[in-house]
Amino acid sequence: MIQSHGYAAQQSTTPLAPFSFSRRDPVERDVVVEIEYCGVCHSDIHSVRNEWGNAVYPMVPGHEIVGRVTAVGSAVRRFKVGERVAVGVIIDSCRTCASCKNNEEQYCEVGTTLTYGAPDKYGALTQGGYSNNIVVDEHFVHTLSAKLDPAAVAPLLCAGITTYSPLRHWKVEPGKKVGIVGLGGLGHMGLKFAHSFGAHVVQFTTSESKIADAKRLGADDVVISKDPAAMKKEENTFDFILDTVSAVHDLNAYLPLLKRDAAYCQVGLPDQPPVINMGNLLFKRRVLSGSIIGGMAETQQMLDYCAEHNIVSDVEVIPIQKINDAFERVVKADVKYRFVIDMASLKQQ
Numbered sequence: 001m002i003q004s005h006g007y008a009a010q011q012s013t014t015p016l017a018p019f020s021f022s023r024r025d026p027v028e029r030d031v032v033v034e035i036e037y038c039g040v041c042h043s044d045i046h047s048v049r050n051e052w053g054n055a056v057y058p059m060v061p062g063h064e065i066v067g068r069v070t071a072v073g074s075a076v077r078r079f080k081v082g083e084r085v086a087v088g089v090i091i092d093s094c095r096t097c098a099s100c101k102n103n104e105e106q107y108c109e110v111g112t113t114l115t116y117g118a119p120d121k122y123g124a125l126t127q128g129g130y131s132n133n134i135v136v137d138e139h140f141v142h143t144l145s146a147k148l149d150p151a152a153v154a155p156l157l158c159a160g161i162t163t164y165s166p167l168r169h170w171k172v173e174p175g176k177k178v179g180i181v182g183l184g185g186l187g188h189m190g191l192k193f194a195h196s197f198g199a200h201v202v203q204f205t206t207s208e209s210k211i212a213d214a215k216r217l218g219a220d221d222v223v224i225s226k227d228p229a230a231m232k233k234e235e236n237t238f239d240f241i242l243d244t245v246s247a248v249h250d251l252n253a254y255l256p257l258l259k260r261d262a263a264y265c266q267v268g269l270p271d272q273p274p275v276i277n278m279g280n281l282l283f284k285r286r287v288l289s290g291s292i293i294g295g296m297a298e299t300q301q302m303l304d305y306c307a308e309h310n311i312v313s314d315v316e317v318i319p320i321q322k323i324n325d326a327f328e329r330v331v332k333a334d335v336k337y338r339f340v341i342d343m344a345s346l347k348q349q
């Protein structure tokens with residue numbers, strides 16, 4: 001077994017604290033990664049605090065992982081020891097269902113194995129990236145360009161692909177007017193991508209203090225979503241809206257902003273269901289949809305796109321000892337725009 005240490009939650013109500021555990025030795029197609037950086041996703045907070053009701057403890061969160069390969073199994077061909085690689089939100093799927101065969105492992109019909117908090121096929125509970133190493137089948141490992149800052153790349157593995165995939169699926173391109181709701185980790189990546197794809201992008205935010213940043217990050221316009229008059233002015237004008245908000249909020253304030261036949265796509269996953277006024281959908285044949293991360297091929301495509309276009313996340317790098325403060329700040333929407341843990345700090349304990 002490989003010895004690992006990191007920070008774990010022992011239950012939903014206690015802070016993350018140091019934790020030692022073991023991982024399997026690499027089998028044929030496994031890559032062992034020494035973790036250098038791990039992003040802090042709001043999903044880590046929902047999970048640790050059991051806000052989705054399916055948490056299993058002890059839980060080492062973290063699914064925005066960048067590190068160096070330290071060992072490979074005998075059948076691994078894509079990766080070499082010493083190479084810098086990345087791992088995201090899922091580390092296994094069935095590989096044989098229609099979704100997996102279509103390179104959309106995130107929609108595996110048998111079920112994906114999440115990077116943490118899930119039983120794996122070896123009978124172990126998966127543990128995530130707030131730790132010094134991880135063992136992953138090479139199919140779920142990505143190559144990285146040396147051009148980009150590895151700390152700022154880490155959030156691409158969840159915040160990046162989760163926004164890139166629906167923006168591509170719904171064909172965001174020049175000539176389209178697109179809204180991004182919420183300027184947090186996902187939102188700021190959605191804004192960067194929608195701008196890069198050539199759309200006219202409007203950022204919706206509840207935080208007046210983020211207006212200047214939204215413009216710097218690529219917004220053509222910024223609307224304060226708490227201002228009903230400003231919202232009213234935007235009615236029937238959007239081709240697509242991507243909602244990244246982590247808390248329950250009123251979707252009926254946004255649906256009327258879509259044109260006929262346009263889609264609203266939800267990627268934020270609050271712990272409570274929304275109330276939808278169906279009239280907002282049916283009178284204009286509007287579509288309410290959702291999306292989850294992206295497949296492995298599309299994740300690699302997104303990483304390559306980011307290298308080509310010099311896109312990374314705006315990050316605040318923290319030592320792991322600050323993780324509980326960072327969680328509090330994320331919940332208060334006080335992060336610009338993603339915390340990333342420098343895993344070298346684990347050695348400071």
Ligand code: NAP
Pocket residue numbers: 040041042043044046158159162181182183184185186187204205206207210244245246247248249266267268269270291292293330331333334335337
């Ligand atoms: P985050 O950094 O906390 O950003 C969320 C943003 O939502 C905040 O910055 C804030 O933006 C806005 N917001 C927060 N509370 C609000 C409220 N009560 N009313 C209105 N707006 C509010 O979170 P994140 O890491 O981007 O994650 C966002 C959500 O996506 C989470 O629910 C997470 O679990 C989910 N997620 C889903 C996927 C997927 O595959 N679908 C992947 C990753 C994460 P403003 O200050 O601009 O208003």
Ligand code: ZN
Pocket residue numbers: 041042043044063089158159
């Ligand atoms: Zn995430």
Ligand code: ZN
Pocket residue numbers: 093094095096097098099100101105107108109110111
């Ligand atoms: Zn499958």
